[in-house]
Amino acid sequence: xxxxxxxxxxxxxxxxxxxxxxxxxxxxxxxxxxxxxxxxxxxxxxxxxxxxxxxxxxxxxxxxxxxxxxxxxxxxxxxxxxxxxxxxxxxxxxxxxxxxxxxxxxxxxxxxxxxxxxxxxxxxxxxxxxxxxxxxxxxxxxxxxxxxxxxxxxxxxxxxxxxxxxxxxxxxxxxxxxxxxxxxxxxxxxxxxxxxxxxxxxxxxxxxxxxxxxxxxxxxxxxxxxxxxxxxxxxxxxxxxxxxxxxxxxxxx
Amino acid sequence: xxxxxxxxxxxxxxxxxxxxxxxxxxxxxxxxxxxxxxxxxxxxxxxxxxxxxxxxxxxxxxxxxxxxxxxxxxxxxxxxxxxxxxxxxxxxxxxxxxxxxxxxxxxxxxxxxxxxxxxxxxxxxxxxxxxxxxxxxxxxxxxxxxxxxxxxxxxxxxxxxxxxxxxxxxxxxxxxxxxxxxxxxxxxxxxxxxxxxxxxxxxxxxxxxxxxxxxxxxxxxxxxxxxxxxxxxxxxxxxxxxxxxxxxxxxxx
Amino acid sequence: xxxxxxxxxxxxxxxxxxxxxxxxxxxxxxxxxxxxxxxxxxxxxxxxxxxxxxxxxxxxxxxxxxxxxxxxxxxxxxxxxxxxxxxxxxxxxxxxxxxxxxxxxxxxxxxxxxxxxxxxxxxxxxxxxxxxxxxxxxxxxxxxxxxxxxxxxxxxxxxxxxxxxxxxxxxxxxxxxxxxxxxxxxxxxxxxxxxxxxxxxxxxxxxxxxxxxxxxxxxxxxxxxxxxxxxxxxxxxxxxxxxxxxxxxxxxx
Numbered sequence: 001x002x003x004x005x006x007x008x009x010x011x012x013x014x015x016x017x018x019x020x021x022x023x024x025x026x027x028x029x030x031x032x033x034x035x036x037x038x039x040x041x042x043x044x045x046x047x048x049x050x051x052x053x054x055x056x057x058x059x060x061x062x063x064x065x066x067x068x069x070x071x072x073x074x075x076x077x078x079x080x081x082x083x084x085x086x087x088x089x090x091x092x093x094x095x096x097x098x099x100x101x102x103x104x105x106x107x108x109x110x111x112x113x114x115x116x117x118x119x120x121x122x123x124x125x126x127x128x129x130x131x132x133x134x135x136x137x138x139x140x141x142x143x144x145x146x147x148x149x150x151x152x153x154x155x156x157x158x159x160x161x162x163x164x165x166x167x168x169x170x171x172x173x174x175x176x177x178x179x180x181x182x183x184x185x186x187x188x189x190x191x192x193x194x195x196x197x198x199x200x201x202x203x204x205x206x207x208x209x210x211x212x213x214x215x216x217x218x219x220x221x222x223x224x225x226x227x228x229x230x231x232x233x234x235x236x237x238x239x240x241x242x243x244x245x246x247x248x249x250x251x252x253x
Numbered sequence: 254x255x256x257x258x259x260x261x262x263x264x265x266x267x268x269x270x271x272x273x274x275x276x277x278x279x280x281x282x283x284x285x286x287x288x289x290x291x292x293x294x295x296x297x298x299x300x301x302x303x304x305x306x307x308x309x310x311x312x313x314x315x316x317x318x319x320x321x322x323x324x325x326x327x328x329x330x331x332x333x334x335x336x337x338x339x340x341x342x343x344x345x346x347x348x349x350x351x352x353x354x355x356x357x358x359x360x361x362x363x364x365x366x367x368x369x370x371x372x373x374x375x376x377x378x379x380x381x382x383x384x385x386x387x388x389x390x391x392x393x394x395x396x397x398x399x400x401x402x403x404x405x406x407x408x409x410x411x412x413x414x415x416x417x418x419x420x421x422x423x424x425x426x427x428x429x430x431x432x433x434x435x436x437x438x439x440x441x442x443x444x445x446x447x448x449x450x451x452x453x454x455x456x457x458x459x460x461x462x463x464x465x466x467x468x469x470x471x472x473x474x475x476x477x478x479x480x481x482x483x484x485x486x487x488x489x490x491x492x493x494x495x496x497x498x499x500x501x502x503x504x505x506x
Numbered sequence: 507x508x509x510x511x512x513x514x515x516x517x518x519x520x521x522x523x524x525x526x527x528x529x530x531x532x533x534x535x536x537x538x539x540x541x542x543x544x545x546x547x548x549x550x551x552x553x554x555x556x557x558x559x560x561x562x563x564x565x566x567x568x569x570x571x572x573x574x575x576x577x578x579x580x581x582x583x584x585x586x587x588x589x590x591x592x593x594x595x596x597x598x599x600x601x602x603x604x605x606x607x608x609x610x611x612x613x614x615x616x617x618x619x620x621x622x623x624x625x626x627x628x629x630x631x632x633x634x635x636x637x638x639x640x641x642x643x644x645x646x647x648x649x650x651x652x653x654x655x656x657x658x659x660x661x662x663x664x665x666x667x668x669x670x671x672x673x674x675x676x677x678x679x680x681x682x683x684x685x686x687x688x689x690x691x692x693x694x695x696x697x698x699x700x701x702x703x704x705x706x707x708x709x710x711x712x713x714x715x716x717x718x719x720x721x722x723x724x725x726x727x728x729x730x731x732x733x734x735x736x737x738x739x740x741x742x743x744x745x746x747x748x749x750x751x752x753x754x755x756x757x758x759x
Contacts (some may be wrong), residue, residue, distance in 0.1 A: 009680030011538035019561025027492030032264035053271025070714030117728030174262030207321030287516035306524025427515030460574030475623030
């Protein structure tokens with residue numbers, strides 16, 4: 001199995017699929033190709049949330065603003081998973097989510113005949129090769145060497161105290177649910193009550209439908225983080241929050 | 254085979270795919286994940302139109318504004334098809350299209366460890382299980398009991414008389430074609446002529462290209478309903494109609 | 507393997523998939539279903555760029571403004587590939603890219619029971635049949651006859667001289683990269699220098715990241731054509747260009 005994730009939109013992912021199907025017998029599974037363009041942080045967040053649900057696979061990831069430059073090509077061994085993509089940080093959070101100590105290998109494409117579409121010309125052939133070898137280590141055959149990633153994407157840590165938390169918005173999902181870095185455990189024991197979200201009294205609820213339609217709530221999202229939402233509406237718009245914004249959770253006086 | 258339909262956008266469907274591929278050997282087929290958010294009627298319409306073209310399969314459907322509440326989980330046996338989704342009405346029109354007497358089974362998720370993403374945590378594991386059992390009945394093994402659906406989605410009936418019809422717009426497709434509840438048979442014998450659509454003289458045509466580009470027409474859509482369209486344009490905008498609006502078809506004086 | 511390409515948006519492609527899976531054992535691969543609506547030129551460009559990366563397959567293509575009229579149904583034998591779609595020109599550029607002398611066969615759907623959805627009712631069953639026969643010739647069995655395509659889509663030729671080129675914009679991709687008809691060889695020997703693009707001094711670069719973010723560049727895109735781009739931005743907006751516009755490349759004085 002080879003999964004594909006990119007910020008390519010359409011139809012460039014189909015060219016990668018053609019290469020993968022020409023060079024391997026892998027089943028292909030799309031993760032998404034509408035990740036925000038060249039936004040490594042958002043892509044890294046979603047890959048960390050989604051890829052661990054998959055069985056052993058090669059995961060081809062191409063969000064790559066530095067395509068064609070001398071940034072390296074990375075292959076990560078993370079348990080039974082193999083990640084293939086650019087050495088720009090995008091692979092690190094998911095790798096560390098999959099296993100405690102992922103192994104990173106890198107190479108520089110030599111005599112690259114592609115400067116603008118490594119997804120098709122470099123990463124897809126490499127992913128197909130790794131798949132056909134049964135996910136075997138790639139070091140000797142491909143002149144990869146063990147490395148430390150050049151870039152790492154880190155998400156900010158929240159400042160969680162007994163009764164209050166200073167957090168940050170990590171991403172907003174397609175529903176408008178606003179996902180923070182505050183762990184869901186912060187809300188333990190508070191369901192059915194209200195807290196202050198940036199000074200606004202907001203019900204703490206287990207489900208979206210626990211509050212009336214169009215009403216705000218704070219909940220624990222499916223990723224385990226505190227999430228700001230609106231039942232049948234958009235939390236980001238109602239709370240006026242976007243990725244990177246800070247958020248302050250506190251008890252009602 | 255397991256098909257997937259949701260209003261999730263991206264990338265949440267990929268988490269469901271990971272679960273399905275981890276727990277089954279099924280071939281996965283996307284129906285759509287951009288159904289209008291939390292719009293049970295439009296989703297129910299399209300599922301009724303599309304799923305009957307499939308061979309025997311498990312169909313996983315998640316448009317679920319009540320996720321995490323005590324709404325039940327439904328499994329439907331409809332001939333060789335199995336439908337899995339929430340007991341909110343979305344499954345009923347397609348089930349009744351597939352067979353005359355679908356069998357409905359329901360359970361309540363117990364000790365649910367998921368309040369916000371039943372697609373991943375409840376429905377996908379259940380769909381995988383049913384697939385792996387060869388679509389066998391689910392009653393005993395899973396503590397499902399035979400039920401009558403709590404909710405039913407019904408589409409309004411048109412008032413069709415000999416020469417005129419009072420109908421309603423059911424959905425608008427991606428082309429802007431405006432699909433009504435008036436059966437296509439209403440137009441029999443009128444192709445090549447004109448009728449009044451809300452008072453506007455409109456040609457009755459078998460094909461979009463039978464009228465000049467940008468011109469309005471009334472035709473029988475691929476679903477068998479009367480459809481208001483514009484050749485190479487959008488019928489909804491030209492006729493000024495949206496889902497739920499009424500429409501009046503009558504002979505030219 | 508059957509690939510699917512259309513301008514259908516969602517969810518009509520799923521009805522075609524249901525038919526294909528009911529009538530064949532083929533693996534299905536989506537090329538794209540968001541091709542610009544009824545835009546034969548853009549669709550033809552992308553199919554020519556993408557399909558040659560695939561292994562032997564049946565390629566089902568439905569961008570078909572003349573659906574239901576007497577335009578013919580075309581099957582193309584292009585080496586090991588088979589193309590199925592309307593005889594409106596969309597298949598010609600990719601066929602001629604795949605092999606020098608593609609063989610074209612056509613028929614008219616007889617007693618068509620579909621006037622508005624040939625993708626589901628005519629082309630998908632035909633594609634499934636060809637797949638199940640192992641891509642064997644289709645002439646006798648299906649009453650197809652060898653033909654010359656009724657329509658051909660031709661892309662304009664650029665006027666390339668020693669130092670300057672008069673070209674045209676063919677398409678704009680999802681990144682905003684503006685793809686011209688000027689061959690990439692025009693830029694040979696000029697990387698690292700600047701040229702005039704419609705009078706604007708623009709760096710010639712091998713990679714997007716060779717210029718600072720938000721800066722314009724001219725490069726050779728992954729399709730081998732001269733491409734006007736902005737690093738981490740949209741070339742079409744910055745250069746003020748759209749498909750069909752002319753573009754003039756010349757040396758800096």
